[in-house]
Every structure is written in structure tokens, then in C-alpha cells.
Amino acid sequence: MSHLHRVNVAKPLGVTVFHVGPQDQDLCTLADILDSTEWKLCPGTRWSLAATEDVPSATARLTEETVPIVLCERESVSGNWKDMLESLGKSSAPPMLIVISRTADEYLWAEALNLGAYDVLSKPYQPAEVVRVLSMAWLHWMNRHSNGAAVARAS
Numbered sequence: 001m002s003h004l005h006r007v008n009v010a011k012p013l014g015v016t017v018f019h020v021g022p023q024d025q026d027l028c029t030l031a032d033i034l035d036s037t038e039w040k041l042c043p044g045t046r047w048s049l050a051a052t053e054d055v056p057s058a059t060a061r062l063t064e065e066t067v068p069i070v071l072c073e074r075e076s077v078s079g080n081w082k083d084m085l086e087s088l089g090k091s092s093a094p095p096m097l098i099v100i101s102r103t104a105d106e107y108l109w110a111e112a113l114n115l116g117a118y119d120v121l122s123k124p125y126q127p128a129e130v131v132r133v134l135s136m137a138w139l140h141w142m143n144r145h146s147n148g149a150a151v152a153r154a155s
Contacts, residue, residue, distance in 0.1 A: 021073030041135035055079030074101035
């Protein structure tokens with residue numbers, strides 16, 4: 001008599017990273033990192049990238065979509081990371097904002113964290129650093145989001 005075991009193959013959980021900044025070689029590098037990484041800290045996830053070049057269009061899209069992580073260029077033609085942070089604060093499940101810059105110095109890092117950004121990533125992107133920062137941001141967002149949902153169900 002043979003025993004058949006059902007194996008539940010869970011569909012990977014999609015994690016979208018929203019990039020606000022120039023669509024350049026750094027963005028291609030980021031896309032490659034998201035596609036080719038084994039997300040050891042976040043098993044069962046599949047990562048994808050959405051992108052726009054400016055803060056107003058990002059704000060418009062993010063009011064329609066729930067996205068856990070936003071990477072925002074320090075400065076762009078239409079605004080900066082502080083503008084993005086302010087608009088994200090109006091969301092019911094605000095994403096983790098990570099400031100990106102070629103000139104990521106201690107001043108930017110301190111200012112970003114003090115004002116409420118999650119972290120700062122320097123460019124050009126280094127795969128290990130990108131994976132570490134994005135994994136931790138996603139886990140933090142999931143923890144915050146699921147706790148909020150549990151509190152809402154309990155009340």
C-alpha cells in the first residue's frame with residue numbers, strides 16, 4: 001500500500017520595491033540584484049521592481065498600490081527624499097523609505113534617520129548591501145503591518 005503525501009507548494013510572496021530616480025545603469029544593476037538574489041532572510045519571496053523618475057508620479061502611483069519599500073534618490077528634478085517621506089506619511093500602511101545617493105555621507109545618514117527614513121543606500125549598488133538593507137526593511141514593514149492588522153482585528 002503506498003502512501004501519498006500532499007506537498008503544499010506555496011506561491012512565492014511578491015515583494016515590490018518602488019524606485020524613484022533616474023532610469024539609468026544603477027537602476028539596471030538594482031533590477032539584476034532583485035532578479036538574481038537568493039533572499040535568505042526572506043524565504044518564499046519573489047522580488048520585483050517598479051520605477052518612476054519623479055516624486056509626483058511616484059506619489060500618485062503609491063496612493064493606488066501598497067508597496068513595502070520605496071527607494072528615493074536624494075535629489076531629483078521634481079523633488080527630494082523629504083518630499084517623498086512627507087507624502088508617504090499620509091498612507092495607511094506607509095512603505096519603508098530608503099534614501100539613495102552617490103554621496104551618502106554621515107550627514108545624510110543622520111538626517112534621513114532622524115526625519116523618519118528607514119535607511120540610506122549608496123550608489124553604485126553593492127549586491128550584499130542592497131540585499132541586507134532591503135531584507136531588513138521588508139521584515140520591519142511586515143512586522144509593523146501584521147501587528148497593526150492584529151490590533152485592528154482584536155478591537
